[in-house]
Amino acid sequence: MQAFWTGLGLGFSLIMAIGAQNAFLLRQGIRGEHLFMVCLICALSDALLLTFGVYGAATLTGRFPTLDIVMRLAGALFLLLYGIKGLASALRGGQALAPAGQTKASRGRTVGVCLALTWLNPHVYLDTVVLAGAVSSQQAPKGAFLAGAVLASFIFFFGLGYGAVRLRPLLAHPRVWQILDGLMAFLMWGMAVALLWPLIASSLIT
Template structure:
């Protein structure tokens, strides 16, 4: 008996959550913006819409095309490693000079643009994003009776997760009113970013 569309969507939802919930560059950035309550909606939408576009591309059959171009993936890999290395350095520097949580009044001209550009870089300069969404989810989708129902489930997982992470982080704001809490968070962010940068360089 063929599976129903809701069943395939549920598989997509669970598979999508399994891939995006793990701590990574994107999640660490969304968490930090949520804690600071700065441009959270824009960051959440960018992450979720990027996932939606990449999952759609994977289900449409872009996966084999992408993996066939090793040069493109290599450029993204080393560019992403360099960017993550810089981000890790910045987080480590903040950890050495922690500051208490500030209200969302950091809206100097270009502030929103800088945040969204950083978010885009963390999303699109990470080859694992393409491998997880375009290649892996695209491949799993075509093992289902209704690939597009699976894709809808995966996209729903992305929107649900980033919305929860971004807007739910604000509940932790009282804890992060202390500089020490920011010091710990930034130290962890630095470690995550550095580890990801190294993993990209060594190709794991």
């Protein structure tokens, strides 16, 4: 039972920081666009990554040492492009400000963005695969630890998404949406720089 509570606590601590994925989920909740699907994708993706971290991460990272570099480059590129899109939306002050129920993004596009923000973000792998995998090696049984961590993901993502629905009245003004999109853009760029910095630093040292 102790392993379950350890997994639950660790799961919450890993995903509570507002990153690219959580910011996107919060925005979808406020706009009321494909919310259940986005929450489910985030939670299931976390569950898959946690399962891999608990039962097999060490083998893959040992066999493919360049995987971290590839993940960082792909993730940074996507975050840079998504940040440009967010800033453009903030400067236009139009399309992204549509009320819930109007001018919704297509289901396919929403799924694509959600999957990209989840699976192209190296921080997700570092948290769910590397860190959770390392902690799980000290827990018994591992299945109980994994169950706690996965439960934390489902509670957090669905709580964040549907909790954001209550913020709609506070965020009805178009100016607020412009500020939100602008902040998200700079958040994406900051995360992209953070992902690339270890590669840049190592190249400068050598």
